[in-house]
Amino acid sequence: MTSRTPSDAAARPGRGGPRRPDARRLRRGVPPALLLPALLGLAFLVLPLVGLLVRAPWSDLPRQLADPQVWQALRLSLTTATAATAVVLVLGVPLAWLLARTEFPGRRLLRALVTLPLVLPPVVGGVALLLALGRNGIAGRWLDSAFGITLPFTTAGVVVAEAFVAMPFLVISVEGTLRAADPRFEEAAATLGASRLTAFRRVTLPLIAPGVAAGAVLAWARALGEFGATITFAGNFPGRTQTMPLAVYLALQDDPEAAVTLSLVLLAVSVTVLAALRDRWTAAA
Amino acid sequence: MTAPSPGTGSPAAGPAGPDSPGLDAHLVVERGAFRLDVRLTAAPGEVLALLGPNGSGKTTALRALAGLTPLTGGRVRLDGASLEDAPPEERPVGVVFQDYLLFPHLTALDNVAFGPRCQGVPRARARALAAGWLDRMGLADRAGAKPRRLSGGQAQRVALARALATEPRLLLLDEPLAALDARTRLEVRAALRRHLADFDAVAVLVTHDPLDAMVLADRVVVVEGGRAVQDGTPADIARHPRTDYVARLVGLNLYQGRAEGRTVRLDGGAAVTADGDLTGPAFVAFPPAAVTVHRERPTASSARNLWRCEVAGLEAQGDRIRLDLTGELPLAADLTAEAAAELRLHPGAAVWATVKAAQVRAYPA
Numbered sequence: 001m002t003s004r005t006p007s008d009a010a011a012r013p014g015r016g017g018p019r020r021p022d023a024r025r026l027r028r029g030v031p032p033a034l035l036l037p038a039l040l041g042l043a044f045l046v047l048p049l050v051g052l053l054v055r056a057p058w059s060d061l062p063r064q065l066a067d068p069q070v071w072q073a074l075r076l077s078l079t080t081a082t083a084a085t086a087v088v089l090v091l092g093v094p095l096a097w098l099l100a101r102t103e104f105p106g107r108r109l110l111r112a113l114v115t116l117p118l119v120l121p122p123v124v125g126g127v128a129l130l131l132a133l134g135r136n137g138i139a140g141r142w143l144d145s146a147f148g149i150t151l152p153f154t155t156a157g158v159v160v161a162e163a164f165v166a167m168p169f170l171v172i173s174v175e176g177t178l179r180a181a182d183p184r185f186e187e188a189a190a191t192l193g194a195s196r197l198t199a200f201r202r203v204t205l206p207l208i209a210p211g212v213a214a215g216a217v218l219a220w221a222r223a224l225g226e227f228g229a230t231i232t233f234a235g236n237f238p239g240r241t242q243t244m245p246l247a248v249y250l251a252l253q254d255d256p257e258a259a260v261t262l263s264l265v266l267l268a269v270s271v272t273v274l275a276a277l278r279d280r281w282t283a284a285a
Numbered sequence: 286m287t288a289p290s291p292g293t294g295s296p297a298a299g300p301a302g303p304d305s306p307g308l309d310a311h312l313v314v315e316r317g318a319f320r321l322d323v324r325l326t327a328a329p330g331e332v333l334a335l336l337g338p339n340g341s342g343k344t345t346a347l348r349a350l351a352g353l354t355p356l357t358g359g360r361v362r363l364d365g366a367s368l369e370d371a372p373p374e375e376r377p378v379g380v381v382f383q384d385y386l387l388f389p390h391l392t393a394l395d396n397v398a399f400g401p402r403c404q405g406v407p408r409a410r411a412r413a414l415a416a417g418w419l420d421r422m423g424l425a426d427r428a429g430a431k432p433r434r435l436s437g438g439q440a441q442r443v444a445l446a447r448a449l450a451t452e453p454r455l456l457l458l459d460e461p462l463a464a465l466d467a468r469t470r471l472e473v474r475a476a477l478r479r480h481l482a483d484f485d486a487v488a489v490l491v492t493h494d495p496l497d498a499m500v501l502a503d504r505v506v507v508v509e510g511g512r513a514v515q516d517g518t519p520a521d522i523a524r525h526p527r528t529d530y531v532a533r534l535v536g537l538n539l540y541q542g543r544a545e546g547r548t549v550r551l552d553g554g555a556a557v558t559a560d561g562d563l564t565g566p567a568f569v570a571f572p573p574a575a576v577t578v579h580r581e582r583p584t585a586s587s588a589r590n591l592w593r594c595e596v597a598g599l600e601a602q603g604d605r606i607r608l609d610l611t612g613e614l615p616l617a618a619d620l621t622a623e624a625a626a627e628l629r630l631h632p633g634a635a636v637w638a639t640v641k642a643a644q645v646r647a648y649p650a
Contacts, residue, residue, distance in 0.1 A: 185386055185388060187373070188386040189399070190352075190353070190372070191352075191353070191373050191374075191378060191379065191380040191448075192374075192379075192400035192447065192448075193375075193400055193404050194374055195374055195403075206388075206390040207388075
């Protein structure tokens with residue numbers, strides 16, 4: 001998003017002294033000590049995907065895809081991941097702003113807490129969610145008695161579990177963008193009569209939009225693939241809480257071919273969505 | 286234009302009292318070992334320049350006036366109202382930042398309309414107001430352009446329009462010309478001067494360039510190490526610098542007049558020949574070191590400028606002698622101590638002053 005267009009570069013001639021010898025650097029050989037592990041790493045990442053494509057039951061695919069359970073799980077996955085992303089945006093962007101733009105005691109501790117779900121095993125996250133928001137949980141009990149809301153083992157519970165796991169991705173991304181953005185634009189807005197909220201809404205948010213979008217896509221992808229916290233907190237009920245990853249895992253037990261098909265569908269959806277969004281950004285930037 | 290003209294020694298109205306209109310500020314900001322402590326007063330319509338080196342605290346003073354840096358002491362009164370506890374968005378203050386800080390995602394028009402919108406003006410009227418401001422800045426055709434498509438001079442004018450569109454009672458300009466190349470600078474400086482002359486409230490500008498201060502301001506406050514070391518009209522400061530720093534900084538004789546080709550006829554009657562062609566209202570400036578002083582009318586000199594003067598004062602400044610001359614043209618001249626002794630100069634002595642045209646700069650007012 002910071003890439004400079006050729007016209008920008010042409011408008012600033014003589015910047016940075018002599019031309020960088022890019023071409024020559026490319027012609028210099030890559031040391032084998034770096035090249036070998038790099039290629040191994042690439043193979044390590046690509047090989048499983050190749051396995052998936054090679055072993056896919058292509059001839060049986062139409063019959064497998066006709067199974068309404070596949071589409072039910074896919075629809076549930078897409079709606080819950082999108083809803084979780086919306087939750088994460090509404091709560092995460094203000095949280096990132098708080099972390100990046102204000103000073104208060106315990107801010108560093110808070111920042112560490114926010115990133116905790118990144119390193120926490122998702123299953124542990126699911127257990128923690130049960131203890132907090134379960135019917136007998138510390139907040140869940142109150143939600144149940146005051147509003148009659150029960151989260152565990154419901155579709156809303158899936159959204160909660162996914163949002164819990166995906167939130168740090170957005171917060172980290174947006175906080176980083178905020179720190180890189182010039183806070184003096186907010187000062188300029190203040191001198192023009194904008195309150196901090198107005199300055200955030202009309203100046204900061206548009207400026208950090210690329211970072212917010214990148215964070216939202218990361219969060220969405222993470223939510224789409226969520227397994228551990230979801231199965232622990234929301235269970236595995238077809239049509240209600242059985243998302244694609246859960247369906248894949250379950251299918252693997254008794255119908256491996258169906259598992260491969262489901263995986264292919266999930267892979268295709270992720271790649272399509274990410275590619276579409278990527279094109280939109282690069283076109284806009 | 287009724288604003289007092291700078292450089293010709295007409296002092297502006299006296300300091301603002303507690304309830305009189307204008308600015309009456311005592312700015313104290315302490316940050317670690319640095320302490321800023323300056324008093325600033327200015328009447329409506331007056332342009333005040335804070336002139337000083339980098340790190341002297343002048344930008345801190347500007348930020349304190351805007352409310353962007355909290356005061357640790359003192360006060361800010363504007364038109365009789367106390368502002369020191371008001372957040373920046375509640376102060377009737379407009380700021381033109383050094384690098385303009387135009388919002389990159391908004392067009393020039395929406396940048397200018399931003400302030401009125403924040404003040405609650407409906408969208409259509411705010412945009413009409415903004416269009417009016419851009420028109421006054423000669424930028425009507427750039428209204429739809431994003432800031433990155435504007436040239437430096439255009440961005441500066443959009444920033445000025447944006448600050449003025451909120452109708453501030455105090456306009457602050459931080460190094461308004463520093464981000465421009467030399468050629469654009471001349472043009473923008475002249476335009477900025479006209480806009481400041483039209484502005485009826487207080488304007489405070491911060492600069493490290495003595496020329497900007499002298500051309501744009503009615504009164505100059507020299508800030509050094511967080512303190513105001515000198516305060517006066519540009520002419521005062523140039524003729525009677527009180528510290529070596531000021532002398533080095535503002536070592537300029539500056540006059541205003543009308544240019545006809547290479548000759549600039551000054552408001553006081555004298556004429557100065559400059560290094561370039563120009564027509565219309567103009568400033569001329571030359572450094573005191575460019576002046577050669579003679580006891581007898583020089584006959585062999587090739588200098589185009591020759592004035593009959595009288596020594597009003599002598600002052601040692603470092604290894605040089607600063608002469609204060611009156612007569613046809615009041616001016617400052619720098620001589621070496623040897624030359625001053627050889628000429629047997631004393632207050633009241635009659636002398637001839639010459640300056641080569643090549644050392645006189647003329648630029649549009």
